[in-house]
Amino acid sequence: MASTSLLSSFVLVQPVAPLPQEVDPVLVWLQHLSFSSALVGIVLALFLIVAQRRLGDNVLKTLCIGEFVLLPLFVIAMGNIVGLEQAKKVEFCRSCHLTMGSFIRDMQDPNSQTLAALHYRNRWSPEDQCYACHTSYGLFGDVKAKMKGIEDFFKYYTGTYEHPVRMHTPYVNAECLKCHERTPKLVGSEYHAEALPQIRSGELRCIDCHGPAHAEQVGQ
Amino acid sequence: MRIHSPGKKPFAVSRWLRVCQVLTLTGFLLTLNSMWHTTGLSFALFTAAGTPLLLLSAILVVVLLIDDLRKRHSLFDLEVYAAGEMIFAQDDPADRVYIIQQGHVEVVRTFEGKEIVLARLGPGDYFGEMAFFVSDGRRTASVRASSPLELLALGKENFARLVHALPAAYKEFSTKALQRSKQQDP
Numbered sequence: 001m002a003s004t005s006l007l008s009s010f011v012l013v014q015p016v017a018p019l020p021q022e023v024d025p026v027l028v029w030l031q032h033l034s035f036s037s038a039l040v041g042i043v044l045a046l047f048l049i050v051a052q053r054r055l056g057d058n059v060l061k062t063l064c065i066g067e068f069v070l071l072p073l074f075v076i077a078m079g080n081i082v083g084l085e086q087a088k089k090v091e092f093c094r095s096c097h098l099t100m101g102s103f104i105r106d107m108q109d110p111n112s113q114t115l116a117a118l119h120y121r122n123r124w125s126p127e128d129q130c131y132a133c134h135t136s137y138g139l140f141g142d143v144k145a146k147m148k149g150i151e152d153f154f155k156y157y158t159g160t161y162e163h164p165v166r167m168h169t170p171y172v173n174a175e176c177l178k179c180h181e182r183t184p185k186l187v188g189s190e191y192h193a194e195a196l197p198q199i200r201s202g203e204l205r206c207i208d209c210h211g212p213a214h215a216e217q218v219g220q
Numbered sequence: 221m222r223i224h225s226p227g228k229k230p231f232a233v234s235r236w237l238r239v240c241q242v243l244t245l246t247g248f249l250l251t252l253n254s255m256w257h258t259t260g261l262s263f264a265l266f267t268a269a270g271t272p273l274l275l276l277s278a279i280l281v282v283v284l285l286i287d288d289l290r291k292r293h294s295l296f297d298l299e300v301y302a303a304g305e306m307i308f309a310q311d312d313p314a315d316r317v318y319i320i321q322q323g324h325v326e327v328v329r330t331f332e333g334k335e336i337v338l339a340r341l342g343p344g345d346y347f348g349e350m351a352f353f354v355s356d357g358r359r360t361a362s363v364r365a366s367s368p369l370e371l372l373a374l375g376k377e378n379f380a381r382l383v384h385a386l387p388a389a390y391k392e393f394s395t396k397a398l399q400r401s402k403q404q405d406p
Contacts, residue, residue, distance in 0.1 A: 035255040041248040045241050052232055057313055057357065060232055061285060068240050068281035072247060072274035079251050079266055086258035096260035153264045 027085050034078040041071050088131040106215030115213045133175055173199055176206045230315045231288040240277045247274035294375040301365040312359045314351030316373045323369035329361040338404055353397035
């Protein structure tokens with residue numbers, strides 16, 4: 001198979017765990033801040049439940065403004081920023097997409113030759129691998145992905161999904177081209193140069209030559 | 221200007237404040253859960269339930285604070301109570317002085333678990349002033365309506381202005397407060 005020989009030409013390296021410098025310190029700090037703020041909010045709420053009648057009028061009102069207005073607004077903002085960033089992590093995707101556990105295991109398999117594994121192993125996509133390839137590029141790509149995620153969440157927990165579980169839409173070349181477009185390997189190759197109009201229009205799918213993307217597609 | 225309104229509880233004893241506390245507590249617990257371990261479920265609960273609860277609570281508290289501010293500065297709100305309804309309870313924080321327009325009230329105090337009726341007041345009488353003269357902002361006794369009741373409620377801030385501006389009013393209210401305080405002592 002042409003695609004297999006093409007893939008085996010890549011140099012194999014061992015998978016690499018996220019390096020300390022790849023963990024976003026701002027995100028970690030914000031997460032700690034949100035967690036601490038929520039904890040302070042809980043303690044303060046319990047304190048007010050017990051002691052609100054014993055507090056002076058002005059003290060109580062000042063505490064109430066802090067506890068019920070300022071702190072919640074801060075926590076909502078921080079919680080959503082942190083949550084949306086965390087939602088890009090592979091672990092987050094796996095927490096709902098349980099059936100895709102095998103895809104993730106394959107991606108992290110040092111001997112796998114699937115596209116996902118090669119991107120992971122060679123660090124072409126060093127972090128947030130699911131998110132990097134499965135959100136449409138463009139202004140509303142992230143928003144669309146989140147909206148779809150919420151829809152899937154409700155379908156999953158209400159049991160209203162149907163078997164077999166499929167992708168919402170076929171995988172489009174735009175997902176590949178958002179990184180590979182104009183790279184020397186794409187525009188410098190005579191095969192690609194000839195087929196570029198068909199690749200861009202989606203007439204010729206990247207995955208047809210460079211697949212399989214995930215383990216389940218091997219041998220299909 | 222007169223505002224016809226049902227009787228309202230002071231800020232610290234408002235039932236709505238309890239509602240806010242429950243809403244906020246739930247919202248913060250969902251936030252904590254989401255920040256502790258962000259999964260699809262925990263984050264969806266935070267965004268779909270935690271965030272609206274926290275926002276609702278914030279809006280409620282702002283409304284309560286504005287309402288409280290209005291009451292503190294109100295000039296004779298007309299408050300209406302049904303017979304048997306409590307106007308305020310002993311040890312509640314005080315924010316108004318009341319003048320009875322129609323109906324009657326009972327002033328009651330609890331000593332060692334027993335309720336004692338200290339006074340019965342009717343149209344033209346006033347009550348609620350003691351908190352500002354002898355008890356540091358707390359109600360010294362409970363007052364409940366013994367018949368359908370209409371009260372004129374004077375906000376705390378305007379009451380303070382009145383007694384500072386009019387020495388005669390100060391004398392009237394403070395003398396009455398001291399006199400009632402002596403009667404209440406066991």
